[in-house]
Amino acid sequence: MLSISTYYSLQYLLLLSAAVVFYEIFPLRARRWVMLLFSYLFFFAVSGKLVCYLILSTLSIHHIGIWLSDVQAESKAKLALLGKEAKEEKKALSASYLHKQRCIMTFAVILHVGMLLMLKYTPFAVENLNALIHFTGISYTFRLKKILVPIGISFYTLQAVAYLFDVYRQKIEADKNLLRLSLFMGFFPQIMEGPICRYSDTAEDLWKAERIRYDNLIAGGQRILFGFMKKIVLADRLNLLIKDVFSKYDDYDGFVIALCAICYTIQLYMDFSGTMDVVIGSAQIFGVKLPENFKRPFFSTTISEFWKRWHVTLGTFFKDYIFFPLSMSKPLKKLTTKARKKLGNHFGPLLAGAVALFCVWICNGLWHGAGWNYIFFGMFHFVLILLGSIIEPAAIKVTQKLHIKRTSKPYKFFQIIRTTILVCIGELFFRAEGLTAGFKMFKKIFTNFTFATLKDGTLFQFGMDKQDYIIIGVSVILILIISILQERGMHIRESISKRNIAIQFAIYYALILFIIIFGAYGGNYVPVDPIYAGF
Amino acid sequence: MDERLIEILEDIQPEVDYLTCTTLIDDHYLNSLAIISLVAELEEEYDITIPTVEIIPENFNSAENMWKMIQRLQEEG
Structure with a gap:
């Protein structure tokens, strides 16, 4: 069975390539269906039959959007019939229609957010309820069957709710076209980890279904490569240290824990922003401009x-x-x-x-x-x-x-x-295996901190050698330089594309070779699961 | 442009040239708390209701845009 658990896999690249080929060979009208087919195929490969949740969500917002729109139209028509003098009557009529719309929205939010809460938070609620029951001395335990949660539900539920609120606020018109709305909800590059798009961000681009352009293909490809570099060279390499320290924090002193908190912050950034590079790059190939999710956060002066x-x-x-x-x-x-x-x-x-x-x-x-x-x-x-x-x-x-x-x-x-x-401290608690573990680790940074660990070989215990640390250092510096240039307003990809074609391809090959040679795969390395896909 | 609007803005966030600045939100001259304060004040002063849908950077990036929004909301009643 086709199964995809991450964007950084041969399966994803094959699916993306197949989508590009089929999308390109079909005429405009069919291209939209091709895109939808590949989107559901991707979701099926990620979550199996749970794809039905996505389809049901889409059908639901399609229907509720039209319902809201009908109520709004009816309200306008009735208000237009009243003369200018009938101010009080108009006010009462507006209020009654607003109430109706609010009821519809309440129903819609309960339906969509309720589904998310039920699937994602029931085990947490039951676990805490059991703890409370045991605390009071009762020996009863609620048992819960394993609930399967579709990947990406936290992302597409927010998209669905945002769409309905935008219709309710009359910021956009309800989309009567189910195909366009399905594309907006299910566009495959973004379905697993976002970015969380607004209808006005992407629906039109998706509906246009423009032919694939060479410049988009190259620019999208560049961005995907950069994402692969962040993930495979950095995030996966750091995983050795992070996995070990967070699971066996009792064995390590405050210095290692502080270092691990910094490494985890870097890993999270490289994993998620790298994934966004792959996602936004993939969408760019099809001429779809997704909103940016990261704007060089480590240059922030406040939280x-x-x-x-x-x-x-x-x-x-x-x-x-x-x-x-x-x-x-x-x-x-x-x-x-x-x-x-x-x-x-x-x-x-x-x-x-x-x-x-x-x-x-x-x-x-x-x-x-x-x-x-x-x-x-x-x-x-x-x-x-x-x-x-x-x-x-x-x-x-x-x-x-x-x-x-x-x-x-x-x-x-x-x-x-x-x-x-402060961000690193927050991420330490975020990654820790429970809140108690988080506090214990945080305490150790202040009570058991020694630089002696730098010399006694502890840092080479995780299966990482000197070369790994050098690669991490060089890659972080490289990304820092790129970020500084971007922060100063430089558009790096654009300036590369203006260069001679030989230089352009030399850069691409260098990046590919960098990933192949310095990527953390095989041997001891265990790739980190896509962190945000779990949310 | 209404002088009272400039007075309200200067009261909330002084040291900004509201007659020329067109990036009040984009360049963080007005933060979320300033917007909360501003909306409450504008509603009281001009007897309007500013719905959440109007709270977008375009409407608050310059005093001129704010004035246009106020006039529009007054007309809509």
Whole structure:
């Protein structure tokens, strides 16, 4: 049976190549069907018969979208019949139709988010319920059959909900065309790990189904290669150390644990941003422009900025569909207006902001997984962002008194390092095998830290030798240089494509050879499972 | 452009040239908390309701765009 567990496999490349060939040889109308067929084939290869969840979700939003649209049209038609003078009547009519739309949306959210909650969080809920029952001394245990969760459900559910909210807010029109909506929901490169697209981002590009262009093919191919490099050379190589230290943290001192937290942060970034390179590159081949999910997050000066640069589409989803709707709700708006008058411009909106931010970070933590360490991860960032806002005026005063220029490069560098350390701490808890393990590991960094480990050969215990560390160092520096150039506004892929064709291909071959020679595969290496596909 | 709007903006976030700046959101002059404050203030001042769908960078990147949005919402009643 065709089975794909990762983008970094021969099977994925074969499926992508086959999709390109069939897509190209068919005429426009058929190309759309070819794309949908390959999308469902890919999903089937990843999740088997669970593809039915994706199809049901698509059918559901197609129907609910049209339902909303019909209610909106009916409301407009009835309002148009009323004269200008009938203001009260119009208001009452609008309110009644708005109520109807809200009922439909409540039903839709319960259906889609409820399905996600049921499939993903039931075992976590049952586990905690059993712990609570045992705590009270009752010996009863709830037993649960294994629930199969379709890969990518956390991603496509958010896409579905965003689509319906956009129809409800009349930002977009409900799509009556089931094929176009199915393509938007199921487009195969992005179905497993995002990016979380809005209907207005991709539906039109997918529907156009343009012929494959040479420049798109080359640019997409470049991006895929770069993603492979990040994953196979770096993320998989680091896996040896990370797997061992997180599972046997009792055997290691604080230095190794701190190093492991840094390595895991690098691994997570290389794995997820590398996957995004493969995904966005694959889509580019078909002329589909997916939104970027990473904007060089390790140049962030605050945690708040970090989350505007890391997993961007998840952050904007939470901002648009949770943070602003909550903070703009009537009770919180009233709170803001009152608090502003008493507490001023800075602290006034903080109260409403904190309530909305708390909800965002609970959702963010839980979205990543059903576990207390994920909830802690969310709360950790909530506290850091809130603290950042609370102490900002004091921090400005302190730096002014110390004559530190906040826009100076050394101060910015200090902020970047501080943010990176905080991110690494958060990721330590995120990856730890349970919350207790996370705390024990964190404690060891402060109570059992010694540089002696650098010399006693511990670092070569994980199956990694000196060459591995050199390759990691060189690759990280290489990616850092590329990131600095991008941060300065340079478009590296564009500048490569302007070069002589011989130079262009020399660069591609060099990158391919780099991956083949320095890739961490075979031997001791165990490739890391696609981390975000599990969410 | 309405002078009162500029006053509100300067009250919320001073030291920005609101007559010329067109990247208030893109360049982080106004953060999410400032937007919460601003929306509450604009609704009270101009007797409008700003729905969540209007809270997009395009509407808040410049004072001019904000003014256009306010006028539009006033017309829509």
